[in-house]
Amino acid sequence: MNLLIIEDDTELRSALQTLLTQRGYRVEAVARAREGITALLATEYDLAIVDLALPDGDGLALIRALRRERRGVPVLVITARDAVDDRVAGLDAGADDYLIKPFEMQELEARARALIRRSRADRARSIRLGPLELTIGEPRVLLDGEPVDLTAREYALLELLALRAGRVVNKAQISGRLAGPGEALSDAAIEVAIHRLRRRLEPYDLNVRTVRGFGYLLEAASSPGEG
Numbered sequence: 352m353n354l355l356i357i358e359d360d361t362e363l364r365s366a367l368q369t370l371l372t373q374r375g376y377r378v379e380a381v382a383r384a385r386e387g388i389t390a391l392l393a394t395e396y397d398l399a400i401v402d403l404a405l406p407d408g409d410g411l412a413l414i415r416a417l418r419r420e421r422r423g424v425p426v427l428v429i430t431a432r433d434a435v436d437d438r439v440a441g442l443d444a445g446a447d448d449y450l451i452k453p454f455e456m457q458e459l460e461a462r463a464r465a466l467i468r469r470s471r472a473d474r475a476r477s478i479r480l481g482p483l484e485l486t487i488g489e490p491r492v493l494l495d496g497e498p499v500d501l502t503a504r505e506y507a508l509l510e511l512l513a514l515r516a517g518r519v520v521n522k523a524q525i526s527g528r529l530a531g532p533g534e535a536l537s538d539a540a541i542e543v544a545i546h547r548l549r550r551r552l553e554p555y556d557l558n559v560r561t562v563r564g565f566g567y568l569l570e571a572a573s574s575p576g577e578g
Contacts, residue, residue: 403441
């Protein structure tokens with residue numbers, strides 16, 4: 352699972368990254384709002400932990416921008432602002448939970464787990480695209496009504512492409528979903544993963560099309576252009 356921390360306090364940011372990495376999450380951490388929104392729009396995360404008082408802007412503005420882009424990643428706000436109006440403003444901006452500093456690390460971890468669990472439950476639905484039926488959040492894939500065994504990497508890649516079917520998925524988004532903790536996938540590794548998945552899907556008239564200079568697109572039928 353991929354997490355993003357947006358927190359300008361170096362000590363707290365480092366402590367959160369260390370704790371959550373030890374718990375098995377793949378964690379990225381940045382100190383500024385601009386870096387945060389760039390990462391959130393480029394990569395699929397399971398949770399964003401956002402401080403409100405950032406050196407180059409308000410975390411509330413970041414959350415609003417995220418929701419305007421229709422990004423449904425759960426957001427846990429961490430802040431010293433403890434007034435009721437501040438909490439209401441955070442939730443109205445699109446935050447999913449609110450934790451007041453100082454806090455216990457075990458409470459943050461519990462809240463993070465709960466938000467991720469809730470988000471995955473909300474997403475536990477099937478996507479249908481031509482002969483493909485894929486259950487989000489579960490390694491269950493049907494092609495022409497028959498179950499198909501995929502590797503964990505093939506399933507993760509197919510899920511990402513299916514969630515954004517009809518839209519281009521770039522290499523940064525693919526790397527963010529497929530890479531392990533502390534890793535980044537090379538362009539060559541991404542191309543290999545795409546090639547392998549493409550070969551699995553071709554017999555079912557599904558195509559992972561290359562959109563040169565942008566990324567990849569899952570389509571339900573052969574289309575003219577690049578393959």
